[in-house]
Every structure is written in C-alpha cells, then in structure tokens.
Amino acid sequence: MFNKKLTKTVLAVVIIAVMLSFMSSFMLTANEPWVPYNYDWWLETYPVQSGYVVDRVITSNELKLSVPLKSPKDVFIYEDAKGEVSVYIVDTDNHRIIITDLEFDKVRELSTFTYGEDYRVENFVPTPSSVGAGIKYDDIEAYWDEVAKIGTKTTLRNPSGIYVQDYHGETRIYIADNNNDRVLACDKDGNIWMEYKRPGSEVFDPNASFRPTKVLADNAGNVYVCLTTIAKGALMFNEEGDFRGFYGANKLEETSTAVLHAFLRLFMSREFMQNLRGNSAVEFSGLTIDSDQFIYTVTASRSVGTDIVKKINPSGQNVYEKEGKSDWTWGAWIQPYVYGRTFMSTLVDITVDDKGDLFLLDSTSGQVFQYDQDGYLIFTFGGKGEQKGLFTAPTSVEDYDSKIYVLDSTKNSLTIFKPSEFGELVIEAMGLFNRGRYTESLKPWSEVLKRDANFYMAYVGMGNAKLSTGDFNEALDYFHMHSYFGYNLAFKDLRVNYMRDNFDRMLLIVIIAIVIFAGAHIAIKIIRKRKG
Amino acid sequence: MVYDLHLPAWKWPFYVVRHPLEGFEDLRWKKGYNIKVALVMILAFFLTTVAQARMTGFIFNSDFAKVFNIVPYFSSTILLFLVWVLANWSLCTLFNGEGTMKAIFCMSSYALFPYIASMIIYTVASNILLWRERGFLTFIVILGIAWSVVMMISGIKAIHQYSVPKTLLAIIFTLLAMVIILFIVVLLVALFQQIYIFFYTIYTELLYRFS
Numbered sequence: 062m063f064n065k066k067l068t069k070t071v072l073a074v075v076i077i078a079v080m081l082s083f084m085s086s087f088m089l090t091a092n093e094p095w096v097p098y099n100y101d102w103w104l105e106t107y108p109v110q111s112g113y114v115v116d117r118v119i120t121s122n123e124l125k126l127s128v129p130l131k132s133p134k135d136v137f138i139y140e141d142a143k144g145e146v147s148v149y150i151v152d153t154d155n156h157r158i159i160i161t162d163l164e165f166d167k168v169r170e171l172s173t174f175t176y177g178e179d180y181r182v183e184n185f186v187p188t189p190s191s192v193g194a195g196i197k198y199d200d201i202e203a204y205w206d207e208v209a210k211i212g213t214k215t216t217l218r219n220p221s222g223i224y225v226q227d228y229h230g231e232t233r234i235y236i237a238d239n240n241n242d243r244v245l246a247c248d249k250d251g252n253i254w255m256e257y258k259r260p261g262s263e264v265f266d267p268n269a270s271f272r273p274t275k276v277l278a279d280n281a282g283n284v285y286v287c288l289t290t291i292a293k294g295a296l297m298f299n300e301e302g303d304f305r306g307f308y309g310a311n312k313l314e315e316t317s318t319a320v321l322h323a324f325l326r327l328f329m330s331r332e333f334m335q336n337l338r339g340n341s342a343v344e345f346s347g348l349t350i351d352s353d354q355f356i357y358t359v360t361a362s363r364s365v366g367t368d369i370v371k372k373i374n375p376s377g378q379n380v381y382e383k384e385g386k387s388d389w390t391w392g393a394w395i396q397p398y399v400y401g402r403t404f405m406s407t408l409v410d411i412t413v414d415d416k417g418d419l420f421l422l423d424s425t426s427g428q429v430f431q432y433d434q435d436g437y438l439i440f441t442f443g444g445k446g447e448q449k450g451l452f453t454a455p456t457s458v459e460d461y462d463s464k465i466y467v468l469d470s471t472k473n474s475l476t477i478f479k480p481s482e483f484g485e486l487v488i489e490a491m492g493l494f495n496r497g498r499y500t501e502s503l504k505p506w507s508e509v510l511k512r513d514a515n516f517y518m519a520y521v522g523m524g525n526a527k528l529s530t531g532d533f534n535e536a537l538d539y540f541h542m543h544s545y546f547g548y549n550l551a552f553k554d555l556r557v558n559y560m561r562d563n564f565d566r567m568l569l570i571v572i573i574a575i576v577i578f579a580g581a582h583i584a585i586k587i588i589r590k591r592k593g
Numbered sequence: 594m595v596y597d598l599h600l601p602a603w604k605w606p607f608y609v610v611r612h613p614l615e616g617f618e619d620l621r622w623k624k625g626y627n628i629k630v631a632l633v634m635i636l637a638f639f640l641t642t643v644a645q646a647r648m649t650g651f652i653f654n655s656d657f658a659k660v661f662n663i664v665p666y667f668s669s670t671i672l673l674f675l676v677w678v679l680a681n682w683s684l685c686t687l688f689n690g691e692g693t694m695k696a697i698f699c700m701s702s703y704a705l706f707p708y709i710a711s712m713i714i715y716t717v718a719s720n721i722l723l724w725r726e727r728g729f730l731t732f733i734v735i736l737g738i739a740w741s742v743v744m745m746i747s748g749i750k751a752i753h754q755y756s757v758p759k760t761l762l763a764i765i766f767t768l769l770a771m772v773i774i775l776f777i778v779v780l781l782v783a784l785f786q787q788i789y790i791f792f793y794t795i796y797t798e799l800l801y802r803f804s
Contacts (some may be wrong), residue, residue, distance in 0.1 A: 103657055103659060105659075409735070465703075539784055541651055542651070545651075545652060545724070548651055549652055549723055549724045552652065552723060553723050556721070
C-alpha cells in the first residue's frame, strides 16, 4: 500500500525538480534583443551564440547630472600613469566634457577652460623690425592677440571629439572644438597649453572650413585632426602646433569607375564631373591608435569600396593595402554571395583593444563588428531599436579591459557590453591562436565547437592546432570550407608524407606497367609479322 | 606516313584529334559521321562539366556547393550545343555550305573532345596539386580550349568546303544567330507564359462564377 504522506512528499519533490529543471533552462536562454550572426564560406549569414551581453546602461540618471546629456558624440576611456581610469564623455550640445570613473560614481564637468601660463603661441616672437621677411603686420597683431589670451577663460561650442593621452606622466586632453574651428589641448584641470588652428592658405584650401570632428595624438606629441570637409586625409600637427601635412589619405578607387571618369573628363564639363559620385577619395569618420603606434582609420561613406578600414604604420603607409585588404568588405553584407560593392554599413567609429581586435561601429544597423588581427569577423552584437543593448544613433565605440562601451547620441546613453561565458572562451582561444600557440588552443577551441558547432573561427583554429600536432588528415577536414590557406598547408604535408611512404610501391607499379606494355607491343608486332 | 582510313566509327574522334587540321577532310571523305558516337561525346561533355564543378579539389573550387541545380549545367552544355548546331546549319545552308545537319552535329561534338579531356585532367589534377602549382592547370585548360577551337574551325571549313576567311565569317555569324535564337526563345517563353496566365485566369473566373 502507498503511504499517503510518502506519495505527497515524492510528488512535491518531483514537482520541485521539474520546476528547477525548467528554471535552469530559462536561465540558460540568452535574452539579448539582437540575433548574433556570422558569415559562412559563401558569405551567407547564420546565427551563432552570443559573444557579448549587456553589462550596464549608463544614462544621465546614473551619472546624477543636473543638466541631462544632450546628443553626446564621443567617449574616451583613459588610464593614467597611476593606473587610475576615467571615462570622458563629450556632451556636444551642452558644450561640455563629462569626466567620471569606471563605476560612474564621481562625476566632474569640464566646460570652462583657462589659457594657462605655459600657453604656447608661436615659435617666433615678431618685432616691427622683422616685418618684411615673410612676416606681415597682421602676424604681429595676431601674436599679441594670442599673448593677451593668457589668463582669460574660454568655453567650447559643440565639441565632437576627444583624445586623452598620458604624455610622460602628465595628462594631456585634446578636444575637437567643432564650432569654434579649433582643437584645444589642455591638462586635466582645463588649463589650455595649445590651440591647433586652421593652417595657412598656401597649404589648406581657403574655401574649406576647419571643423574638426575627431582628434588623436601619438607618443611623439603629433596631433591628427579629422575634418569632414577634407578628403586628403587627417591633418597632422606637430607638438609646437605647426601644420605638417596631410596624413594617410584614402586611395582613389581604381576600378572601372575611375577609368570611366577619366574617359568622361575628356569631353564633359567641369560642373558635371564635380557632381559625379565616387570621383574623389572620401574623408575619415573615425580613427584610433593602438599600443604599437599604428593608426587605424575608418570611412563612413557608402559610395566607395576601397580603404574603408586602414591600418597606417608610423611612416604613413597603409599596412592593409600591402596585405591585400584594401578592397576588403567590412561591416554587413546585405546581399551575400555577390562579390563587389554589396555592403551598406556606415562605419562611424573604430577601436582596437590590447589584443589587436578591431571593433567597428555601424550606425546603419547599430551593430558592433569585432574582427581579429587578420580581418576575420568574430562577433557581431548590438542592433537598431529601443531595448537595452540596441541603439538609435550610435556615434562612438571604446574598449577597456575587454568591455565595450558604445555611446548613443539620441538615447543619450552609454551602453557597456561584457563578454558572455562563450565570448570569454572564444577570446581565450583567439588569444592563444593569435600568438601562434596552436597546440594549447586545441582545448578551448574544441570547447567552443562543443557549444556552437557553427563557429567559423573555431574550425580554422582547430585546423591549425591539428596541423601543429601533425594530424594532417583531421586538419584537412577542419580547413575544408573554412580556409584555402590552411587547407593548402595541410594538403602539402599530407602529400609529402604520402609520397614518402608510397614512393617505392609507385615506382614498382610504373616499372611493371612499362614492362607489360612494352612486352605486349613487341608481342603484337611479332604476331602481325607472322600473319603478314 | 600512310594511314589506314577504314576506321570503325568510335575511332574517328581519336583520329581527328590527332589530325586537327586535315582530319575532318578525311572524315568527310570517308563519311565517318556517327550519331551514336556524337551522342556519347555530348553526354561526356555534360557529365564532365558537372563533375568539374562538383569534384574539383577544394583549393581550386569556387562552386556554390550548398545548392545543386542541374538545369544551369544542362543549358550551358547540351542546350547551347544544340543551338550552335541549329544556328550553323541554318546559316551555312544559306551560304552554300555543303554540310548536312548530321555532319555539323557529329563534327562539332568530335571537336569538343580535347576540351572534355582537358576538363577531366583538370578535375583529377586539381585534387593532387597545390595552389603554387596551379600553372599546370591553367596550361591544361588553355591547351584544351585552343585545341578544340582549332578543330572547330578546321571542321567547319572541311564539312562546308569553305575558304579560311569564309569559315571565320561563318563562325562569327553563327554566334550572332545563336544570340538571336536564344533571344527569340526567351521571348516566346515569356509570351506563352502570358497566354497561359490569361487562360488560367479565365478558368478560375469561370470556376468562381459557376460554383
């Protein structure tokens, strides 16, 4: 007989167990509002596991601001010499800079700046006697105007970009002060020590305006300024504030369009040619610098296909061009399996993390695209929409400590993504993979494949791991449909091994075949002779 | 060297391949045309095209292996070949060509022989060679195509008894005629589709009225 109490207990246990199992399955379900995807061998999309999840969303409320953020354009995360980390948000329409820490507790505003005692005006001190040798009276007036600025205060007007640098222990802030036509360089308390202004008309188009959008500085103190009106590249200033030329211009498209335009130029009017699209190189939308002083630029234009992302070495050459990635498609492919200009991403900003991964921000789809050093897509996250982790007008992306910070200028929020468990696994494997430690990366890669059998890079990683351990057959299987290069390598080794093992047998077969054929030939001849 | 030209039908393709310039004259003289051999050749053309797309080694393969559709292969080999034969026949009968439809059909299929052979060699070799050794494959393909083109020209010259300039002209006009035929075929298909849709709408309309 069943004991009633026992039955009840058993029933309760079963129900709780069932509920618990359901709960755990609920907990395992990803709840990101976007569908993470990647591209397969034929550039068709397929869903993958989420590599990043939303960590926090910071709005004006979290920052406890009395005046809320209004269309912020740029964010920068800076670690000073003491290891103190601060987040700089350019609050464009409120004409100020918000400075806070990584926990977003201590918030500081920077809106008024003072021309400091060490404000550097010009290299030379003009006197009336030096007038004549290329120096005019206007220069002298301008000089004394500059000197008179010392000690006075100034404000920003629609700042749109910021860069903060640790220069031999001191903090240097560079602000692209868009509507004031200048780039301010100040210390962390707002004491200006330099203003980068419009260069003289002999090198700079006098019709073009000087509205800096993004700014960057390298270790040598050179400053790179992005203008929307200039397609010749970024403007490069040296530490003294002198204009040193244009830096890293985008290449002209050398496709059939260029040939067509050259042909049209023979008999078309100047106005017609000026209205043609794709006739000239286009300006950068964002730029960043990595720890090895390589500068990365990104171009937002959707009418060109060349040099969308560039990696420029300190001597000004595009590394990606040498690697054949000049016409590489970055961002989303709308039509898969159609080579050429099928991308419709508007890439507005770029950041490079300490492992060398590229994060591109696409304002059309609201997505962040993570690429590895070789330019292979690893993860996509984010999207367009109102939910947490989606954006309406993303403007800036930044990374710190493997977290990704995305600023949205209409939602007035800063969204922080962190790697999911799966993402951390992939990052670990990618780290080993990129350092060439293929054998060690075998374990994380196989774990990745266990969780997501579709993960593209895992196949390449597994193939390389198998290659390094000498399992060429398995390597071949992993590389199939994933890497021409790896397949070629594995196949080469496989072929060499096969030849080495079977050469004697093959030689024997060839000799026997020759003997048989020759014998048959002679036999037929003899038979024919006897018949004839 | 004197050749014994009393060849069985299946040996003629091999003979004309070894004598690309004079072989078709002998073929015409001996009336070595054989529909069965020609059909086997065209079938081989079709099958090797499919095999090349599907079985080429991964390093050299650019095939979209996710979806397999036989129709494009069929239309780019057998259909195109038939259109070529039709266009050449209709053109050359007007321009004093001596070749019959059977002659053109057999000659053209025999002329494909080197190309088919090169495709087979390509497919097998691509599974053995590395990317660095791709020059061999390019060489084989170019050789096969060039040989086939030479055979096609000399074949048309022989069966229609044309001079060389007239042969080249005939080939150019044949290609033009092919384009026109294909254009008309596409037009006809579209038209019949419209007619079919018209009658089908009447049918459905009646169905709705009387039910």
